Amino acid sequence: MASEALLTVHDLACSRGERLLFKGMNFALARGELLLVQGANGQGKTSLLRLLTGLSRPDHGEVRWRGVPIASQRSAYHAEMRYLGHANGVKEELNPVENLRFAEGLQGRAFDAARATATLERLGLFRCLDLPCRVLSFGQRRRVALAALLMSKAVLWILDEPLTGLDVHAVTLLEGLIREHLAAGGLAVVTTHQPLNLQGVAVQHLQVGKAALPECT
Amino acid sequence: MHRFVLAVLRRDLTLAARRRGDWLIAQFFFVMVASLFPLGVGPEPQMLTRIGPGVLWVAATLASLLSLSRLFADDHRDGSLEHMLLSPEPTVLLVLGKTFAHWLIYGIPLLVITPVLGLQFHLPAEAILILEVSLLLGTPILSLLGGVGAALTLGLRGGGVLLTLLILPLYIPALIFGAGAVDGVMAGTGAEAHLSLLGSFLVLSLIIAPWIAAAALRVSVE
Numbered sequence: 001m002a003s004e005a006l007l008t009v010h011d012l013a014c015s016r017g018e019r020l021l022f023k024g025m026n027f028a029l030a031r032g033e034l035l036l037v038q039g040a041n042g043q044g045k046t047s048l049l050r051l052l053t054g055l056s057r058p059d060h061g062e063v064r065w066r067g068v069p070i071a072s073q074r075s076a077y078h079a080e081m082r083y084l085g086h087a088n089g090v091k092e093e094l095n096p097v098e099n100l101r102f103a104e105g106l107q108g109r110a111f112d113a114a115r116a117t118a119t120l121e122r123l124g125l126f127r128c129l130d131l132p133c134r135v136l137s138f139g140q141r142r143r144v145a146l147a148a149l150l151m152s153k154a155v156l157w158i159l160d161e162p163l164t165g166l167d168v169h170a171v172t173l174l175e176g177l178i179r180e181h182l183a184a185g186g187l188a189v190v191t192t193h194q195p196l197n198l199q200g201v202a203v204q205h206l207q208v209g210k211a212a213l214p215e216c217t
Numbered sequence: 218m219h220r221f222v223l224a225v226l227r228r229d230l231t232l233a234a235r236r237r238g239d240w241l242i243a244q245f246f247f248v249m250v251a252s253l254f255p256l257g258v259g260p261e262p263q264m265l266t267r268i269g270p271g272v273l274w275v276a277a278t279l280a281s282l283l284s285l286s287r288l289f290a291d292d293h294r295d296g297s298l299e300h301m302l303l304s305p306e307p308t309v310l311l312v313l314g315k316t317f318a319h320w321l322i323y324g325i326p327l328l329v330i331t332p333v334l335g336l337q338f339h340l341p342a343e344a345i346l347i348l349e350v351s352l353l354l355g356t357p358i359l360s361l362l363g364g365v366g367a368a369l370t371l372g373l374r375g376g377g378v379l380l381t382l383l384i385l386p387l388y389i390p391a392l393i394f395g396a397g398a399v400d401g402v403m404a405g406t407g408a409e410a411h412l413s414l415l416g417s418f419l420v421l422s423l424i425i426a427p428w429i430a431a432a433a434l435r436v437s438v439e
Contacts, residue, residue, distance in 0.1 A: 050439075053303060054303070055299060055302065055303065055438060055439060056439040057439070074305075075305045075306070075307070076305070078303050078304060078305045079305040081303070082303075083299065083300070083303055085296055085299060086296070087294070087295055087296025087297075087299070088295065088296055089295060089296035089297040089299065089300040090295065090296075090297070091228075091232065091295065091297060092295070093231075093232055093235035093236060094231065094232070094235070098231070102224060102227075102228045103300065104224075105220065105221070105223070105224025105225075105227070105228070106221065106224055106225065106228075106300065106301050106304050106306075107304055107305065108218070108220055108221045108224075108304065108305055108306050109220075110220070132235075
């Protein structure tokens with residue numbers, strides 16, 4: 001397993017409007033490592049994750065993937081990265097299998113129906129495969145989004161509050177998936193407020209906005 | 218690359234098939250607006266023939282605006298737009314795919330209805346033919362330019378109204394040349410000049426609009 005860092009962040013600064021969220025942020029993440037981003041609400045965890053995905057641009061500093069700034073290799077980076085944000089990106093009119101089909105198509109890949117079904121069943125969606133996602137519960141839709149994540153075979157997972165809406169079994173399942181992903185040489189950046197059992201995983205902790213509490217203006 | 222565009226197209230067409238109400242509303246709106254004019258201005262055939270092409274063209278632009286406000290908004294709301302922007306494929310292709318899907322969903326039914334409405338305005342057969350050709354060239358322009366507006370107003374409160382104010386002025390050239398072509402053929406001066414200009418405007422929008430819409434999308438999502 002290569003030990004050099006794949007994802008590196010150099011002197012990153014981010015602000016929302018007038019308010020500086022963080023500056024001078026540096027970290028390096030190698031294969032098999034998980035970065036757990038912690039911080040109170042409104043401290044910039046989601047903003048940091050969106051910077052890492054390339055959806056928004058930093059005020060200062062840069063994010064590098066395999067040593068190259070992500071802004072100059074958008075396509076190559078996005079082929080290896082998968083982001084799961086607050087919204088699931090699951091279409092309510094489509095059933096879970098169709099959702100995966102389009103998710104794969106939008107990544108420019110051919111669709112493997114058998115694998116999609118297996119992935120969805122692994123995530124406990126046995127009886128929902130032909131139901132439109134509209135009638136699924138929030139947690140079940142979250143599971144569909146996680147299935148899309150698994151299908152993608154991405155090296156880097158960026159998960160924003162992945163545990164939201166998941167029941168105890170699903171949380172255990174997700175912990176297992178993350179472990180498996182890291183053991184296979186993947187990387188993960190995760191924010192969460194809930195305890196995550198990650199025994200045996202190389203976890204880096206990153207506190208966002210740990211400096212003095214910001215005054216609310 | 219083509220797989221990506223096809224996936225976007227198939228996705229949007231499937232969604233449209235599951236939500237028929239959404240695009241039928243635009244078509245009903247088109248029919249309603251066009252049908253109100255004969256009731257308002259009276260039934261004299263000469264008058265209706267005179268205003269027919271212009272009325273149908275204005276109704277087509279308004280109907281396109283009605284459906285455009287949701288071009289990116291639904292995907293933005295449920296997070297799938299972010300996933301599409303994070304695809305390895307260029308955002309321009311995403312915009313092209315979605316715009317083309319919009320044209321298929323909104324433009325093609327419009328072309329089917331138009332001859333019937335043309336009869337309502339006492340348009341002669343050759344005028345209806347030219348009207349169809351002008352709409353065939355013109356409705357993609359409306360979808361392409363409207364895509365820019367939809368991307369710019371994404372996530373704004375009251376985005377629909379802003380979209381209308383922003384995009385209607387850009388529709389003016391298409392409206393002038395489109396309605397002008399039909400007027401030309403009825404006045405006996407021919408429609409070629411207007412149709413050529415409309416065609417070149419289509420090519421111009423096809424080359425420029427997706428890039429602007431893609432850049433606007435990135436800014437709106439950030």
